[in-house]
Amino acid sequence: MRNIVARLCMSEDGIVERPEQWLTDPRQALGQAVHGASTVLLGRQTFERYGGALDLADVRKLVIGSRPVIARPGTEMLQGDTRRVLGALKDVPGEDLHVFGSLTLVRWLLRWRLIDEMSLLIHPVAAGRGTLLDRRPLRLISMCAREDGVLEANYRVHYAATSSTALISTGRWGGTRSRKTVASAARAVVRTQA
DSSP, X not given: OOOEEEEEEEETTSBOSOGGGTOSSHHHHHHHHHTTOSEEEEEHHHHHHHTTTSOOTTSEEEEEOSSOOOOOTTEEEOOSOHHHHHHHHHHSSSSOEEEESOHHHHHHHHHTTOOOEEEEEXXXXXXXXXXXXXXXXXXXXXXXXXXXXXXXXXXXXXXOOOSSXXXXXXXXXXXXXXXXXXXXXXXXXXXXXX
């Protein structure tokens, strides 16, 4: 069974949106994110934005989107129910599938519980504004510092059990935590003594 690994560039302040706006050499950084992958999953917008700019000649590109894209060698458009197609692809023996960029796709895959690992290339740059990563409970697998100051952190995604527990947000970084029972009546927030 294959894993689906999400690979994202992230600023030191947690921004994962459009790294070309806050990196000095985005092509090099994005090339590092794709390095070593044999099959890459891309959302349509990410494919149209970066597909021609990166060296993806020897990489199988699976594009997920509701509208067709301009055909390029080694590119396939996934058809049908994306959730089922990717679930079936995970069951086929082979190397891991890497989601490159495509924040919207990463969010859908997290919601569907299809992402097994997250690999974050954390750059020593403050983006200042943009979209933060929806954090799930992650378990650190490995971490290494590169010569250019980039920190590569690899995590295993831990999904909460889906039993009869209620799920609540954990705040800024998103994600969920479970609570055994749900309050049936509102409770007073402030109590006063007489």
